[in-house]
Amino acid sequence: MIQKLSPSERDAALATLPDWRLNDAQDAIHRVFRFKDFSEAFGFMARVALLAEAQDHHPEWQNVYNRVEIKLTTHDAKGLSARDVRLARSIDALLGG
Numbered sequence: 001m002i003q004k005l006s007p008s009e010r011d012a013a014l015a016t017l018p019d020w021r022l023n024d025a026q027d028a029i030h031r032v033f034r035f036k037d038f039s040e041a042f043g044f045m046a047r048v049a050l051l052a053e054a055q056d057h058h059p060e061w062q063n064v065y066n067r068v069e070i071k072l073t074t075h076d077a078k079g080l081s082a083r084d085v086r087l088a089r090s091i092d093a094l095l096g097g
Helices: 007-015 038-055 082-094
Strands: 021-023 028-034 060-064 067-072
Touching (some): 028 082, 038 060, 038 067, 038 082, 067 082
Antiparallel strands (some): 028 067, 060 067
């Protein structure tokens, strides 16, 4: 069973993810990415999809033209887990962050 992060674990993880914001209501983290155009945004989504599939952990996301919004939470844990933090770090690494 995947364990939900404790409040202190969550706070420590968020300190290492400065571009991600906590969504308390859903116990999730959220980030908005902006690109030059749709093609760049879609290419980014394709790379994220490969990461997500490799980690067997899939984001909730939305794309409108050059903007991609990603929300990470672990439904099986009913909140934020280490899997979300790992995927967020992998996504940031795609952009050199």
